[in-house]
Amino acid sequence: MKALYFLCLTLVLVMMSSGCGDRRAELFSTQFEVRIDIPGPLEGIVTHGVNLEDIVNTFELAASQNGYSLEDISTVNPSVAVLENVFGLDNFSNISRVRVFMSNEDRSIQREIFFQETINLNHEGPLQLFGSLSDVKPMLEDELYHLNFEINFRTTTNSFLENRLVYNFVAYGNEFDILLPNDPEFMEGISEQRAAINGLFHQGVLMSYSLNMERSRLWAIFHVNNESKLISLIDGLPLSRFMDYEYQELMFHNSLHMIPSISLN
Secondary structure (H helix, E strand, O other), rough: OOEEEEEEEEEEOOOEEOOOOOEEEEEEEEEEOOOOOOEEEEOOOOOEEEEEEEEEHHHHHHHHHOOOHHHHOEEEEEEEEEEEEEOOOOOOOHHHEEEEEEEEEOOOOOOOOOEOOOOOOOOOOEEEEEOOOOOOOOHEEEHHHEEEEEEEEOOOOEEEEEEEEEEEEEEEEEOEEOOOOOOHHHHOOOHHHHHHHHHHHOOOEEEEEOOOOOOOOOEEEEEEHHHOOOOOHHHHHHHHHHHHEEEEEEOOOOOOOOOOOOOOO
């Protein structure tokens, strides 16, 4: 008989205390906007790339308007982004996957900053993208930066899509220094982790998966036969070796599944 287990995974952080507190201090958030036109026709399934070159970096200006200099800022993390049609005619249900990468002026650094991989077939309205774990401050120290979009369509689209991306960054100053695992294996493991989690959802093994805003703690509910199976699944996740975890067996788990309304148009 299968049982429910509640799992909490905590990212192992290296902390150097300065005696001022126990967490990062959010200094300010700032919003940017770029135009992204996607010319058709584009085939379905395959990944299509769209590049935005030489975007003028106004982050330092935003920092100064909030009373800070770049020296005051320890890290800058992507928060959320919204992809929307320029004319308000949002219809992104034909898109199955979006990833956004950012690189500095000479392209020596490139990191994923936003993604969305669970787009509903009945999706309506603007498309929200989630922020990654990346620290983008190194890219925001140059005068220019570049954005690269990877987009997958479910079927061939013949439309010329005129869109804009509205995206937010959050700047932090540390009350103590937090050294996130930033080696290549950890960063590469993020996309592998998402793929593994999606697979567990499809198998019916994983019932929920949540990440806190500071991107330091995960919560998940597994539906498995026994503890040994649970531990085997946890150890098989790409990022588990960067985390400590604990789990408890649940008596029950209630959740509300929102069923999308059916359009009669």
